[in-house]
Amino acid sequence: MEIMRVLDDLVCSRRIGGLQAASLRLLQNQAGDRQVATDPVGAPVGKWVFTTTGSAARVAMPDPRVMTDLTICGIIDHWVDEAADAA
Amino acid sequence: MEIMRVLDDLVCSRRIGGLQAASLRLLQNQAGDRQVATDPVGAPVGKWVFTTTGSAARVAMPDPRVMTDLTICGIIDHWVDEAADAA
Amino acid sequence: MEIMRVLDDLVCSRRIGGLQAASLRLLQNQAGDRQVATDPVGAPVGKWVFTTTGSAARVAMPDPRVMTDLTICGIIDHWVDEAADAA
Amino acid sequence: MEIMRVLDDLVCSRRIGGLQAASLRLLQNQAGDRQVATDPVGAPVGKWVFTTTGSAARVAMPDPRVMTDLTICGIIDHWVDEAADAA
Amino acid sequence: MEIMRVLDDLVCSRRIGGLQAASLRLLQNQAGDRQVATDPVGAPVGKWVFTTTGSAARVAMPDPRVMTDLTICGIIDHWVDEAADAA
Numbered sequence: 001m002e003i004m005r006v007l008d009d010l011v012c013s014r015r016i017g018g019l020q021a022a023s024l025r026l027l028q029n030q031a032g033d034r035q036v037a038t039d040p041v042g043a044p045v046g047k048w049v050f051t052t053t054g055s056a057a058r059v060a061m062p063d064p065r066v067m068t069d070l071t072i073c074g075i076i077d078h079w080v081d082e083a084a085d086a087a
Numbered sequence: 088m089e090i091m092r093v094l095d096d097l098v099c100s101r102r103i104g105g106l107q108a109a110s111l112r113l114l115q116n117q118a119g120d121r122q123v124a125t126d127p128v129g130a131p132v133g134k135w136v137f138t139t140t141g142s143a144a145r146v147a148m149p150d151p152r153v154m155t156d157l158t159i160c161g162i163i164d165h166w167v168d169e170a171a172d173a174a
Numbered sequence: 175m176e177i178m179r180v181l182d183d184l185v186c187s188r189r190i191g192g193l194q195a196a197s198l199r200l201l202q203n204q205a206g207d208r209q210v211a212t213d214p215v216g217a218p219v220g221k222w223v224f225t226t227t228g229s230a231a232r233v234a235m236p237d238p239r240v241m242t243d244l245t246i247c248g249i250i251d252h253w254v255d256e257a258a259d260a261a
Numbered sequence: 262m263e264i265m266r267v268l269d270d271l272v273c274s275r276r277i278g279g280l281q282a283a284s285l286r287l288l289q290n291q292a293g294d295r296q297v298a299t300d301p302v303g304a305p306v307g308k309w310v311f312t313t314t315g316s317a318a319r320v321a322m323p324d325p326r327v328m329t330d331l332t333i334c335g336i337i338d339h340w341v342d343e344a345a346d347a348a
Numbered sequence: 349m350e351i352m353r354v355l356d357d358l359v360c361s362r363r364i365g366g367l368q369a370a371s372l373r374l375l376q377n378q379a380g381d382r383q384v385a386t387d388p389v390g391a392p393v394g395k396w397v398f399t400t401t402g403s404a405a406r407v408a409m410p411d412p413r414v415m416t417d418l419t420i421c422g423i424i425d426h427w428v429d430e431a432a433d434a435a
């Protein structure tokens with residue numbers, strides 16, 4: 001599961017029906033790329049989260065019929081930078 | 088879901104039957120790579136869109152039997168560059 | 175669906191039974207990496223094609239039981255470089 | 262299956278129910294990126310492990326209903342650097 | 349299907365049951381990254397092979413219940429470098 005940061009909500013008026021009313025969030029990964037994820041946990045802007053991809057992204061939604069390939073799974077409490085230093 | 092920009096329609100006379108009559112679009116991702124996507128929303132050239140991959144790309148089509156691994160899911164209303172600056 | 179170029183046939187005497195008698199092609203992607211794909215359309219050497227990955231690669235074969243994760247889906251008629259310039 | 266190193270446990274108070282009580286580990290891949298994995302083998306910090314992605318990550322869990330896309334599959338006994346030199 | 353080279357066997361005493369008694373090989377891809385694959389064809393060290401990922405990796409095994417996301421599918425007889433030059 002990839003570690004990303006919440007940048008903003010995604011403003012998107014025209015979208016396919018398969019997304020239903022799912023909340024969409026604009027995320028940024030560690031390489032700086034921006035991606036769009038469905039958010040069942042209500043992650044605040046600025047927080048680090050971890051996300052799941054593929055078919056697991058649909059299973060992670062309260063309704064697994066929501067069409068997505070990236071879902072926020074949890075909010076990271078604090079960023080363990082000392083772990084990276086020890087690597 | 089990845090954020091990409093619509094470059095053009097894709098001209099392709101010989102293609103497999105599994106694609107049926109799906110509209111094909113030429114997209115460019117944030118790294119500058121060009122990819123081909125099926126388009127159920129009718130995204131105009133030049134617009135930013137977000138796309139879904141894998142088995143979700145098929146579920147996102149009106150007919151899930153269409154053979155694709157990249158489908159346009161929505162058109163982004165405005166590009167939130169100030170969000171990137173705050174990251 | 176990724177855009178690649180056909181380099182050659184792949185010579186391979188020992189391979190698993192799941193590939194059956196599928197035609198194998200050596201492709202090169204936009205980053206210069208070489209990959210192996212099953213080819214149900216008979217793409218000529220030197221042509222640009224677009225390919226599908228994952229479970230869609232199997233659905234794209236005439237026999238979906240063929241074991242593959244990359245299949246050629248269509249031949250691109252002409253390469254729209256002016257589209258990239260406009261991006 | 263990708264080769265990664267165990268950095269730390271992941272501290273995460275708010276997470277989706279689909280993860281159940283699965284142990285979460287912070288890993289680092291060969292490119293230096295950090296990822297989050299479920300760990301059914303109890304890999305110690307500092308060890309090299311190999312991981313599986315996609316739907317295989319769920320099958321690799323004792324309970325395949327656990328929502329994950331990255332699972333530790335085994336601990337590498339010793340790192341064969343001489344193999345890389347011979348490449 | 350990606351093209352990789354066989355570096356060595358993988359020594360791994362503690363691994364999950366889902367891998368059963370599958371032979372594990374240490375491979376190196378064209379970018380130099382090392383990965384772990386299941387090997388149903390018995391590829392010799394030093395040989396170039398092509399591999400399949402995702403759910404196809406399981407279908408490619410004699411027993412599709414073996415938990416893997418990377419399987420060797422065939423041994424390349426000779427490396428067509430002249431094809432790359434013509435690209």
